[in-house]
Amino acid sequence: MSSNGLNWYLCTNKSLLARAKAVIGSQWKVNSIATAFLFDEFYRQLETIAHKAVALQNVQNWLRRSTAVEPRERAKTWESILEPKEQFRLQRALKRLHDKHSTILIIGQHLY
Known part of the structure; x- marks a missing residue:
């Protein structure tokens, strides 16, 4: 191991x-930014779905099918709680998104 x-x-x-x-x-x-999107949606899913595995699967599907629009809108709700360094990293990652591409593919493409 x-x-x-x-x-x-x-x-x-x-x-x-x-x-x-x-x-x-x-x-x-x-990637911490991709993980933030995953967990943000995961906890939203858990508000309506009791089964954790189903909620996680829904999140994975959401990440696969979402375009750049959804994470950009979602990120606007985080700006007030992020430290300046994290705001910078988030904005840099969002600039790399292309409207027609899957979110997870673009965010995960530039891990570090």
Whole structure:
């Protein structure tokens, strides 16, 4: 097992031992902006859907089919809560979006 895999495994086990009902994680580095979109929509889905796996699948489908318009509109609601450094990173990522391309493909394309 790689050190990243081991870290993910240990983190998951610690969360479950702390009595978390569920854990969402990744075994590789992920873009923080793409992750923010994913979790923002995930929690919106959980407001109407009780099953976490179904909510996550809906989010994945939303990310695949959305165009640049949706994340740009969504990002406007975050501006007041982001620190200046994060606002800059978000605006830079949004500038790379093209209206006809899937959001996840464009945001995930420039990971770091």
